[in-house]
Structures are given as structure tokens and as C-alpha cells.
Amino acid sequence: MSATDDRAGRDDAHGATAAGVSAARAGDRVSAAGNNRTGCDDRAPGERDTRASGWLLRGAARLALARYPERGPEIVATAKAGATDRGAALAEAASLAVLALRPASTRAVWLHGALLAVALAGLVALTPLALVLPFALLALGVFDPRLAAGATLFWLFRLVTADLAEGHLARWLLMLAGLALAAHVTRLSLRRAAAL
Amino acid sequence: MREPTFFVLTALLPGPLHGYGIIKSVEEMSGGRVTLRAGTLYAALDRLEKAGAVALDREESEGGPPRRYYRLTPEGIDLLEAERRRLEENASLVREGLRQVRPA
Numbered sequence: 001m002s003a004t005d006d007r008a009g010r011d012d013a014h015g016a017t018a019a020g021v022s023a024a025r026a027g028d029r030v031s032a033a034g035n036n037r038t039g040c041d042d043r044a045p046g047e048r049d050t051r052a053s054g055w056l057l058r059g060a061a062r063l064a065l066a067r068y069p070e071r072g073p074e075i076v077a078t079a080k081a082g083a084t085d086r087g088a089a090l091a092e093a094a095s096l097a098v099l100a101l102r103p104a105s106t107r108a109v110w111l112h113g114a115l116l117a118v119a120l121a122g123l124v125a126l127t128p129l130a131l132v133l134p135f136a137l138l139a140l141g142v143f144d145p146r147l148a149a150g151a152t153l154f155w156l157f158r159l160v161t162a163d164l165a166e167g168h169l170a171r172w173l174l175m176l177a178g179l180a181l182a183a184h185v186t187r188l189s190l191r192r193a194a195a196l
Numbered sequence: 197m198r199e200p201t202f203f204v205l206t207a208l209l210p211g212p213l214h215g216y217g218i219i220k221s222v223e224e225m226s227g228g229r230v231t232l233r234a235g236t237l238y239a240a241l242d243r244l245e246k247a248g249a250v251a252l253d254r255e256e257s258e259g260g261p262p263r264r265y266y267r268l269t270p271e272g273i274d275l276l277e278a279e280r281r282r283l284e285e286n287a288s289l290v291r292e293g294l295r296q297v298r299p300a
Contacts, residue, residue, distance in 0.1 A: 073261035074261055074262055074264055075215070075234055077216075078234040082216070096235050099234070099238055195198065196243055196249075
């Protein structure tokens with residue numbers, strides 16, 4: 001079989017999958033219509049799982065369509081084809097959600113980070129226990145630069161508004177070291193997010 | 197280079213493919229070891245398009261959602277070539293090391 005034939009075969013397979021997706025959708029509609037309304041769910045556990053993952057996939061698809069208005073239908077069709085072929089609707093839903101929620105640019109990272117820092121400052125005003133939250137944000141910030149940026153900006157705010165009265169210099173220097181570490185984690189996380 | 201990116205570029209070497217075609221091609225090439233999810237694929241395509249390594253070839257629509265075909269650009273081929281050299285250098289290091297611990 002030539003490479004062209006192979007590719008044509010793949011295209012046919014994609015078309016068949018798309019048809020399968022439509023059939024699955026139709027099946028969903030029929031199931032939904034036939035769903036009992038007594039509050040008693042007598043479906044098999046496997047069927048309930050499939051419906052739950054289908055519901056999650058539709059939710060994630062909505063997110064992807066909102067984030068990528070132009071390319072969204074293609075992304076969603078690909079995810080649904082993958083979910084139908086491999087029976088991995090949950091994994092496809094998770095990947096779509098991660099795609100839809102990923103930061104669009106470095107500017108967006110700092111903007112979201114600033115919003116997080118403001119929210120943190122508000123929480124700290126309510127309860128000092130919230131002071132531990134930036135540490136959690138920094139740890140998770142390895143995977144999402146917005147969280148690291150939030151912790152960095154929060155500590156920067158605390159540093160510039162700190163009272164440098166006598167005896168507080170050591171605390172201030174500790175905060176400075178924390179800020180430097182947070183800025184470093186943010187930089188690494190940003191680099192990781194942009195890496196090919 | 198991340199593994200999904202490497203496989204996406206390699207899948208596009210023979211010619212343009214649409215998203216689902218890339219997923220199937222990667223699965224075949226890797227013997228089922230690498231399974232790309234739609235989110236992973238389109239995030240990789242997004243980064244590769246921004247880097248100028250992949251470009252939109254054409255768009256087809258047969259009643260359903262539009263199907264976009266992606267192709268490698270000369271920059272993409274250079275990128276893949278550089279990655280091949282890097283992997284070969286790493287592999288030769290391992291070969292040398294293995295020869296020392298397991299002499300023929």
C-alpha cells in the first residue's frame with residue numbers, strides 16, 4: 001500500500017469515526033429521553049461511568065470552543081473521535097480542559113498572577129492562616145506559571161509594604177530570599193510552558 | 197524537545213495530515229506506546245505554529261467540522277534534523293558505555 005493510500009485510509013477511518021460519534025450522540029439523546037424521573041438510577045455502573053465521562057467531555061468541549069472559537073470545532077471533533085475509538089472519554093476531557101485553561105501568553109500569566117495575589121491579600125486580611133497558601137501556590141506553580149506568579153507578586157507586595165522597624169531586618173531579608181526563589185520558580189515554569 | 201512534539205513533527209514528514217491523522221500516525225509509529233490526546237496534540241501544534249515549524253496546509257469540510265491539514269515548514273525540518281543529531285549523539289554515548297560494561 002502506498003503512503004497516499006494509507007493516508008486516504010486514515011481519512012476514511014476519520015469519517016467513519018465521525019459517523020460513530022454522531023451515532024453515539026444520538027444514542028445519548030435516546031438514553032436521556034428514556035431516563036427515568038423517579039430519582040431511582042437503575043443503570044449499570046459501567047453505563048453510569050460512561051454517561052459521567054460523556055458529560056465531562058461535553059463540558060470540556062464547551063471550554064475548548066470558548067477558548068478557541070476558530071479551531072474549537074476541529075479540536076472537539078478530534079477529542080470525540082479519540083474518545084470513541086479508545087473509550088477514553090475521561091482522559092480526552094481532561095486534556096481538553098488543560099488545553100482550554102492554559103495561559104495564552106506571558107502577559108496573561110502575570111495578569112492572572114496579580115489577580116491571585118490580590119485575592120490572597122484579601123484572605124490574609126481575614127485570617128493569618130492564609131499566609132501558608134502562597135507556599136502551596138509556589139509548589140503547584142512548577143506546573144502552572146500563573147500560580148507561581150501569584151505567589152511571587154503576593155510576596156513582593158508583602159515585602160514593599162513590610163515595616164522595617166528595628167528587629168525586623170532579618171524577617172525582611174528572609175522574605176527577600178523567598179521572593180527571589182518564587183521569581184526563579186516562575187521563570188522556570190514560564191520557560192517550561194513555552195518549551196517545544 | 198518534548199516527546200509528543202518530536203512525534204508530531206515526525207508524523208508530518210511524509211506529508212500533510214489532519215489532527216486525528218497525526219494521532220493515528222503517532223500511535224502506529226510508536227507501536228501504540230505513545231497515545232496523543234487532543235489537548236496534547238493541539239497544544240503542541242500551537243507551540244510549533246508559533247515557532248514557525250508547522251503551518252496550515254489546507255482546510256477541508258465535508259458537512260462535519262472543518263478538517264485542517266498541517267504541514268512541516270523548512271524550519272520544522274531543521275528542528276527535527278537538530279533533534280535527530282542530538283538523539284544520535286546521546287545514543288552513541290550509551291553504545292560506548294554499554295560496550296565497556298558488556299564487552300562482546
